[in-house]
Amino acid sequence: MITTNSYVLLSAILFTIGGIGFLVRRNVIVTLMSIEVMLNAVNLALVAFNRSMPKAHTGQLFAFFLIAAEAAEVAVGLAIVISIFRLRRSVRTDEADLLKN
Amino acid sequence: MNLGQAYFWICAALAVIGAVAAVAAKNPIRGAMGLLLMILSVAGLFLALHAQFLAAIQLIVYAGAIVVLFLFVIMLIGPAASTPPDKRGLPSRIVGAGIFALSGIGAMVLLVRSALAAAAAAPDAGTAPPLPPSDFGGIDTLGRVLFTHGLVPFELSSALLMVAIIGAVAVARGKQSDPTVAAKTAEPSKTRAKEIAS
Numbered sequence: 001m002i003t004t005n006s007y008v009l010l011s012a013i014l015f016t017i018g019g020i021g022f023l024v025r026r027n028v029i030v031t032l033m034s035i036e037v038m039l040n041a042v043n044l045a046l047v048a049f050n051r052s053m054p055k056a057h058t059g060q061l062f063a064f065f066l067i068a069a070e071a072a073e074v075a076v077g078l079a080i081v082i083s084i085f086r087l088r089r090s091v092r093t094d095e096a097d098l099l100k101n
Numbered sequence: 102m103n104l105g106q107a108y109f110w111i112c113a114a115l116a117v118i119g120a121v122a123a124v125a126a127k128n129p130i131r132g133a134m135g136l137l138l139m140i141l142s143v144a145g146l147f148l149a150l151h152a153q154f155l156a157a158i159q160l161i162v163y164a165g166a167i168v169v170l171f172l173f174v175i176m177l178i179g180p181a182a183s184t185p186p187d188k189r190g191l192p193s194r195i196v197g198a199g200i201f202a203l204s205g206i207g208a209m210v211l212l213v214r215s216a217l218a219a220a221a222a223a224p225d226a227g228t229a230p231p232l233p234p235s236d237f238g239g240i241d242t243l244g245r246v247l248f249t250h251g252l253v254p255f256e257l258s259s260a261l262l263m264v265a266i267i268g269a270v271a272v273a274r275g276k277q278s279d280p281t282v283a284a285k286t287a288e289p290s291k292t293r294a295k296e297i298a299s
Contacts, residue, residue, distance in 0.1 A: 079270075
Protein backbone atom coordinates (compact mmCIF):
# COMPACT_ATOMS: atom_id res chain seq x y z
CA MET A 1 0.00 0.00 0.00
CA ILE A 2 0.95 3.65 -0.37
CA THR A 3 2.27 5.17 2.87
CA THR A 4 2.26 8.79 4.01
CA ASN A 5 5.94 8.89 3.13
CA SER A 6 5.24 8.51 -0.59
CA TYR A 7 2.81 11.43 -0.55
CA VAL A 8 5.28 13.64 1.32
CA LEU A 9 8.02 12.63 -1.11
CA LEU A 10 5.82 13.59 -4.07
CA SER A 11 5.05 16.86 -2.30
CA ALA A 12 8.77 17.56 -1.89
CA ILE A 13 9.38 16.83 -5.58
CA LEU A 14 6.59 19.20 -6.66
CA PHE A 15 7.79 21.91 -4.26
CA THR A 16 11.34 21.65 -5.59
CA ILE A 17 10.13 21.89 -9.21
CA GLY A 18 8.10 24.99 -8.35
CA GLY A 19 10.96 26.61 -6.46
CA ILE A 20 13.44 26.04 -9.30
CA GLY A 21 10.95 27.56 -11.75
CA PHE A 22 10.43 30.53 -9.45
CA LEU A 23 14.17 31.18 -9.26
CA VAL A 24 15.07 30.58 -12.92
CA ARG A 25 12.22 32.02 -14.98
CA ARG A 26 11.93 35.74 -15.73
CA ASN A 27 8.34 35.85 -16.95
CA VAL A 28 6.05 37.17 -14.17
CA ILE A 29 3.15 34.94 -15.23
CA VAL A 30 5.32 31.81 -15.13
CA THR A 31 6.68 32.93 -11.76
CA LEU A 32 3.14 33.15 -10.38
CA MET A 33 2.41 29.68 -11.79
CA SER A 34 5.50 28.35 -10.00
CA ILE A 35 4.16 29.77 -6.74
CA GLU A 36 0.89 27.92 -7.46
CA VAL A 37 2.81 24.66 -7.94
CA MET A 38 4.63 25.16 -4.62
CA LEU A 39 1.44 25.95 -2.70
CA ASN A 40 -0.29 22.90 -4.18
CA ALA A 41 2.60 20.76 -2.97
CA VAL A 42 2.14 22.17 0.55
CA ASN A 43 -1.59 21.39 0.38
CA LEU A 44 -0.84 17.81 -0.62
CA ALA A 45 1.55 17.39 2.33
CA LEU A 46 -1.02 18.82 4.77
CA VAL A 47 -3.78 16.49 3.58
CA ALA A 48 -1.43 13.48 3.62
CA PHE A 49 -0.39 14.19 7.22
CA ASN A 50 -4.05 14.57 8.18
CA ARG A 51 -4.73 11.16 6.59
CA SER A 52 -2.09 9.55 8.80
CA MET A 53 -3.70 11.04 11.94
CA PRO A 54 -7.44 10.84 11.25
CA LYS A 55 -8.59 11.80 14.79
CA ALA A 56 -9.01 15.50 13.88
CA HIS A 57 -9.40 17.51 10.70
CA THR A 58 -6.65 20.05 11.42
CA GLY A 59 -4.67 19.44 8.24
CA GLN A 60 -7.67 19.62 5.95
CA LEU A 61 -8.85 22.78 7.73
CA PHE A 62 -5.42 24.33 7.19
CA ALA A 63 -5.47 23.32 3.51
CA PHE A 64 -8.90 24.95 3.14
CA PHE A 65 -7.64 28.27 4.48
CA LEU A 66 -4.53 27.97 2.31
CA ILE A 67 -6.74 27.67 -0.78
CA ALA A 68 -8.64 30.83 0.25
CA ALA A 69 -5.40 32.77 0.85
CA GLU A 70 -4.05 31.56 -2.46
CA ALA A 71 -7.09 32.77 -4.40
CA ALA A 72 -6.56 36.23 -2.89
CA GLU A 73 -2.85 36.11 -3.73
CA VAL A 74 -3.48 35.21 -7.37
CA ALA A 75 -6.10 37.94 -7.81
CA VAL A 76 -3.80 40.67 -6.48
CA GLY A 77 -0.73 39.24 -8.22
CA LEU A 78 -2.35 39.18 -11.64
CA ALA A 79 -3.70 42.71 -11.10
CA ILE A 80 -0.11 43.83 -10.43
CA VAL A 81 1.04 41.99 -13.59
CA ILE A 82 -1.52 43.90 -15.67
CA SER A 83 -0.51 47.18 -14.02
CA ILE A 84 3.20 46.60 -14.72
CA PHE A 85 2.40 45.60 -18.31
CA ARG A 86 0.54 48.90 -18.80
CA LEU A 87 3.53 50.88 -17.56
CA ARG A 88 6.40 48.96 -19.17
CA ARG A 89 4.79 46.98 -22.04
CA SER A 90 6.62 43.91 -20.73
CA VAL A 91 6.07 41.05 -18.27
CA ARG A 92 9.73 40.52 -17.34
CA THR A 93 10.57 40.67 -13.66
CA ASP A 94 13.79 42.65 -14.19
CA GLU A 95 12.03 45.43 -16.10
CA ALA A 96 9.75 46.21 -13.16
CA ASP A 97 12.35 48.51 -11.56
CA LEU A 98 10.27 51.58 -10.73
CA LEU A 99 11.82 51.84 -7.25
CA LYS A 100 15.40 51.75 -8.62
CA ASN A 101 17.58 54.89 -8.04
CA MET B 102 0.58 -3.91 -7.59
CA ASN B 103 -3.07 -3.40 -6.72
CA LEU B 104 -5.49 -0.78 -7.98
CA GLY B 105 -4.81 1.81 -5.25
CA GLN B 106 -1.07 1.76 -5.90
CA ALA B 107 -1.57 2.07 -9.66
CA TYR B 108 -3.91 5.03 -9.07
CA PHE B 109 -1.34 6.75 -6.88
CA TRP B 110 1.51 6.24 -9.34
CA ILE B 111 -0.55 7.46 -12.32
CA CYS B 112 -1.67 10.58 -10.43
CA ALA B 113 1.86 11.24 -9.15
CA ALA B 114 3.41 10.91 -12.61
CA LEU B 115 0.78 13.21 -14.13
CA ALA B 116 1.32 15.76 -11.33
CA VAL B 117 5.09 15.82 -11.89
CA ILE B 118 4.65 16.08 -15.69
CA GLY B 119 2.16 18.92 -15.23
CA ALA B 120 4.41 20.78 -12.79
CA VAL B 121 7.41 20.52 -15.12
CA ALA B 122 5.26 21.73 -18.04
CA ALA B 123 3.91 24.65 -15.99
CA VAL B 124 7.38 25.74 -14.96
CA ALA B 125 9.37 25.11 -18.15
CA ALA B 126 6.89 25.99 -20.93
CA LYS B 127 8.01 28.75 -23.33
CA ASN B 128 4.40 29.62 -24.09
CA PRO B 129 2.45 30.63 -20.93
CA ILE B 130 -0.76 29.11 -22.35
CA ARG B 131 0.94 25.71 -22.38
CA GLY B 132 2.20 26.46 -18.88
CA ALA B 133 -1.37 27.10 -17.73
CA MET B 134 -2.44 23.79 -19.28
CA GLY B 135 0.37 22.04 -17.38
CA LEU B 136 -0.81 23.75 -14.19
CA LEU B 137 -4.32 22.46 -14.93
CA LEU B 138 -2.99 18.90 -15.34
CA MET B 139 -1.15 19.14 -12.03
CA ILE B 140 -4.22 20.54 -10.25
CA LEU B 141 -6.45 17.75 -11.58
CA SER B 142 -4.03 15.02 -10.50
CA VAL B 143 -3.60 16.59 -7.05
CA ALA B 144 -7.41 16.59 -6.74
CA GLY B 145 -7.30 12.87 -7.61
CA LEU B 146 -4.72 12.33 -4.86
CA PHE B 147 -6.99 14.21 -2.41
CA LEU B 148 -9.72 11.68 -3.25
CA ALA B 149 -7.32 8.84 -2.47
CA LEU B 150 -6.50 10.55 0.85
CA HIS B 151 -10.19 10.62 1.95
CA ALA B 152 -10.49 14.41 1.43
CA GLN B 153 -13.55 14.51 -0.82
CA PHE B 154 -14.56 18.07 0.11
CA LEU B 155 -11.07 19.43 -0.53
CA ALA B 156 -10.95 17.61 -3.89
CA ALA B 157 -14.17 19.38 -4.91
CA ILE B 158 -12.85 22.73 -3.65
CA GLN B 159 -9.61 22.12 -5.54
CA LEU B 160 -11.53 21.56 -8.78
CA ILE B 161 -13.83 24.57 -8.28
CA VAL B 162 -11.32 27.12 -7.03
CA TYR B 163 -8.16 26.10 -8.90
CA ALA B 164 -9.33 24.52 -12.13
CA GLY B 165 -12.45 26.67 -12.33
CA ALA B 166 -11.21 30.06 -11.18
CA ILE B 167 -7.45 30.40 -10.91
CA VAL B 168 -6.47 28.73 -14.19
CA VAL B 169 -9.19 30.70 -16.01
CA LEU B 170 -7.86 33.90 -14.41
CA PHE B 171 -4.37 33.05 -15.65
CA LEU B 172 -5.70 32.41 -19.16
CA PHE B 173 -7.62 35.72 -19.12
CA VAL B 174 -4.51 37.66 -18.16
CA ILE B 175 -2.36 35.87 -20.78
CA MET B 176 -4.91 36.70 -23.47
CA LEU B 177 -5.26 40.29 -22.23
CA ILE B 178 -1.51 40.80 -22.47
CA GLY B 179 -1.35 39.11 -25.86
CA PRO B 180 1.84 38.11 -27.70
CA ALA B 181 4.04 39.94 -25.16
CA ALA B 182 3.11 37.30 -22.57
CA SER B 183 5.62 34.83 -24.04
CA THR B 184 8.99 36.52 -23.56
CA PRO B 185 12.06 35.21 -25.37
CA PRO B 186 14.68 33.70 -23.03
CA ASP B 187 17.30 36.20 -21.93
CA LYS B 188 20.79 35.36 -20.74
CA ARG B 189 21.28 38.32 -18.40
CA GLY B 190 22.05 37.22 -14.87
CA LEU B 191 21.84 33.58 -15.87
CA PRO B 192 24.79 32.34 -13.71
CA SER B 193 23.36 33.83 -10.51
CA ARG B 194 19.93 32.40 -11.30
CA ILE B 195 21.42 28.96 -11.98
CA VAL B 196 23.41 29.07 -8.73
CA GLY B 197 20.34 30.08 -6.71
CA ALA B 198 18.20 27.38 -8.28
CA GLY B 199 20.99 24.84 -7.78
CA ILE B 200 21.23 25.61 -4.06
CA PHE B 201 17.45 25.31 -3.78
CA ALA B 202 17.44 22.03 -5.70
CA LEU B 203 20.23 20.65 -3.49
CA SER B 204 18.28 21.44 -0.31
CA GLY B 205 15.14 19.87 -1.85
CA ILE B 206 17.05 16.73 -2.85
CA GLY B 207 18.53 16.58 0.66
CA ALA B 208 15.01 16.63 2.13
CA MET B 209 13.96 13.85 -0.27
CA VAL B 210 16.99 11.72 0.70
CA LEU B 211 16.13 12.14 4.40
CA LEU B 212 12.53 11.08 3.69
CA VAL B 213 13.56 7.98 1.73
CA ARG B 214 16.13 7.00 4.37
CA SER B 215 13.61 7.30 7.21
CA ALA B 216 11.09 5.27 5.20
CA LEU B 217 13.66 2.54 4.50
CA ALA B 218 14.70 2.47 8.18
CA ALA B 219 11.06 2.14 9.27
CA ALA B 220 10.48 -0.64 6.74
CA ALA B 221 13.60 -2.47 7.94
CA ALA B 222 12.62 -2.13 11.63
CA ALA B 223 9.06 -3.41 11.13
CA PRO B 224 8.57 -5.06 7.73
CA ASP B 225 4.89 -5.81 8.24
CA ALA B 226 3.93 -2.56 10.03
CA GLY B 227 5.17 -0.18 7.32
CA THR B 228 1.88 -0.23 5.45
CA ALA B 229 -0.84 2.33 4.96
CA PRO B 230 -2.31 4.08 8.04
CA PRO B 231 -5.55 2.58 9.41
CA LEU B 232 -8.76 3.40 7.59
CA PRO B 233 -10.47 6.54 8.96
CA PRO B 234 -14.20 6.63 9.80
CA SER B 235 -16.40 6.70 6.73
CA ASP B 236 -17.44 10.36 7.24
CA PHE B 237 -13.81 11.54 7.40
CA GLY B 238 -13.17 14.49 5.09
CA GLY B 239 -16.77 14.76 3.92
CA ILE B 240 -18.57 18.07 3.66
CA ASP B 241 -20.64 17.28 6.77
CA THR B 242 -17.80 16.69 9.24
CA LEU B 243 -15.42 19.22 7.75
CA GLY B 244 -18.14 21.89 7.77
CA ARG B 245 -18.86 21.13 11.42
CA VAL B 246 -15.17 21.51 12.29
CA LEU B 247 -14.93 24.64 10.15
CA PHE B 248 -17.72 26.41 12.00
CA THR B 249 -16.67 25.33 15.51
CA HIS B 250 -12.86 25.26 15.69
CA GLY B 251 -12.13 27.43 12.67
CA LEU B 252 -14.80 30.09 12.92
CA VAL B 253 -12.51 33.08 13.53
CA PRO B 254 -10.06 32.20 10.72
CA PHE B 255 -13.04 31.57 8.45
CA GLU B 256 -14.40 35.07 9.03
CA LEU B 257 -10.89 36.52 8.70
CA SER B 258 -10.42 34.73 5.37
CA SER B 259 -13.66 36.23 4.09
CA ALA B 260 -12.32 39.68 5.06
CA LEU B 261 -9.04 38.81 3.29
CA LEU B 262 -10.88 37.88 0.09
CA MET B 263 -12.91 41.10 0.25
CA VAL B 264 -9.75 43.20 0.65
CA ALA B 265 -8.09 41.26 -2.18
CA ILE B 266 -11.01 41.92 -4.54
CA ILE B 267 -10.99 45.65 -3.77
CA GLY B 268 -7.20 45.78 -4.06
CA ALA B 269 -7.21 43.93 -7.37
CA VAL B 270 -9.80 46.32 -8.81
CA ALA B 271 -7.91 49.37 -7.52
CA VAL B 272 -4.56 48.16 -8.88
CA ALA B 273 -5.76 46.89 -12.25
CA ARG B 274 -7.93 49.91 -13.06
CA GLY B 275 -4.88 52.07 -13.67
CA LYS B 276 -4.84 55.82 -14.21
CA GLN B 277 -8.56 56.22 -14.80
CA SER B 278 -9.17 55.67 -11.10
CA ASP B 279 -7.56 59.10 -10.47
CA PRO B 280 -10.55 61.40 -9.71
CA THR B 281 -8.91 64.56 -11.12
CA VAL B 282 -8.20 62.85 -14.45
CA ALA B 283 -11.73 61.52 -14.57
CA ALA B 284 -13.13 65.02 -13.85
CA LYS B 285 -10.93 66.58 -16.55
CA THR B 286 -12.03 64.09 -19.14
CA ALA B 287 -15.65 64.43 -18.08
CA GLU B 288 -15.77 68.27 -18.11
CA PRO B 289 -15.44 69.00 -21.84
CA SER B 290 -18.21 66.60 -22.70
CA LYS B 291 -20.44 68.33 -20.13
CA THR B 292 -19.74 71.82 -21.55
CA ARG B 293 -20.23 70.48 -25.03
CA ALA B 294 -23.55 69.05 -23.98
CA LYS B 295 -24.52 72.46 -22.58
CA GLU B 296 -23.51 74.17 -25.84
CA ILE B 297 -25.55 71.75 -27.83
CA ALA B 298 -28.50 72.30 -25.49
CA SER B 299 -28.24 76.12 -25.71
